[in-house]
Amino acid sequence: MKNTRPWWLYILITFFVVFGLMEYFIDSGDKPAIIEYPITQFFLFVILLLLIAVALILQSVENITFLSMSKEAQERYLSAKSKGWEWKWGNRVYQSLLGSKPVEAEGEIILDHNYDGIRELDNKLPPWWVYMFYATIIFGVAYLVRFHIMNDYDQDLEYEQEVAAAQLEIEEYKRTAKDLVDVNTVVLLTDASDLNAGKAIFETSCVACHMADGGGGIGPNLADANWILGGGIKNVFNTISEGGRDGKGMVAWKQSLKPAEMAQVASYVLSFQGTTPANPKAAEGDVWVDPDKSETEMPKAEKDSTAVVTDSTSVALN
Ligand code: HEC
Numbered sequence: 001m002k003n004t005r006p007w008w009l010y011i012l013i014t015f016f017v018v019f020g021l022m023e024y025f026i027d028s029g030d031k032p033a034i035i036e037y038p039i040t041q042f043f044l045f046v047i048l049l050l051l052i053a054v055a056l057i058l059q060s061v062e063n064i065t066f067l068s069m070s071k072e073a074q075e076r077y078l079s080a081k082s083k084g085w086e087w088k089w090g091n092r093v094y095q096s097l098l099g100s101k102p103v104e105a106e107g108e109i110i111l112d113h114n115y116d117g118i119r120e121l122d123n124k125l126p127p128w129w130v131y132m133f134y135a136t137i138i139f140g141v142a143y144l145v146r147f148h149i150m151n152d153y154d155q156d157l158e159y160e161q162e163v164a165a166a167q168l169e170i171e172e173y174k175r176t177a178k179d180l181v182d183v184n185t186v187v188l189l190t191d192a193s194d195l196n197a198g199k200a201i202f203e204t205s206c207v208a209c210h211m212a213d214g215g216g217g218i219g220p221n222l223a224d225a226n227w228i229l230g231g232g233i234k235n236v237f238n239t240i241s242e243g244g245r246d247g248k249g250m251v252a253w254k255q256s257l258k259p260a261e262m263a264q265v266a267s268y269v270l271s272f273q274g275t276t277p278a279n280p281k282a283a284e285g286d287v288w289v290d291p292d293k294s295e296t297e298m299p300k301a302e303k304d305s306t307a308v309v310t311d312s313t314s315v316a317l318n
Helices: 007-025 039-067 073-083 087-098 103-109 127-149 155-176 192-206 234-240 259-270 300-307 313-317
Strands: none
Touching: 007 039, 073 127, 192 259, 234 259
């Protein structure tokens, strides 16, 4: 028996719809669910079997019904089937959107005048066009009232709002993206993993001049409270990033270290504070006092807010 549309097409479409829905609803992180959870492969396989079974059953039901019909009914059935499929509703809507008269009815709308045999049809404007025109009028009135009479908002304000929103997004992004730390946003890292990473960097790049315990050699002592270029995480980060004074030997490390790595090694350097190196170099520079921490008579609220910026220089004070 002839079928106008291949049965396997339905199976394929349904199968991929199920597959798509499954991927959409199962939260499987970066990987597709079908790889993350192998059980879903089994699930899809069962679905496929079911779909094939349903298609086979439907076909045999159709066959049986066909065989049990009278000759006449069989012919009617076949001719109905071969007629194919037509989207009646869509067709009707399409016609009504055009609003034009069928050719047979043109006699009703032909105009009286006749220019050398050329005559004119009084066709109506297509409804889709007319309604769109009305819609623009309504929109125009609403727009005029809202923006020119009530002065709701203008482009400048819109621009400012968008810039402000984008600024917030940038700040949020910077907070979460580690490698975007800079001298303004860097904070002292206290996680063991960060300090260990900092230690590893220090041991490969810095011990030659600062010694493994920070006691100093070519470079100054990093374990004492005296700093040439300023203590505290921000200054130390800045020194590592930009280097020391010209000709002293401390290069700018921003070329070879990522911002996150500089934050790690800066935090590690500050962990020397309060320790006593084996061969400490004499103190150079001034004793660093964190301006945020120096005032003991700070109002409580302010104290709390600065307490977030943990700084190992405060270890000595506590
Ligand atoms: C070639 C030798 C050398 C190497 C390698 C070196 N430094 Fe230095 N470092 C110095 C010198 C010299 C100074 C003093 C700079 C000055 O006086 O301007 C210094 C200063 C510093 C300071 C500031 C100290 C203060 O008292 O203000 C810090 C922090 C620092 N180094 C950290 C590091 C780190 C971290 C590394 C490894 C990534 C490193 N240094 C690698 C030679 C070195």
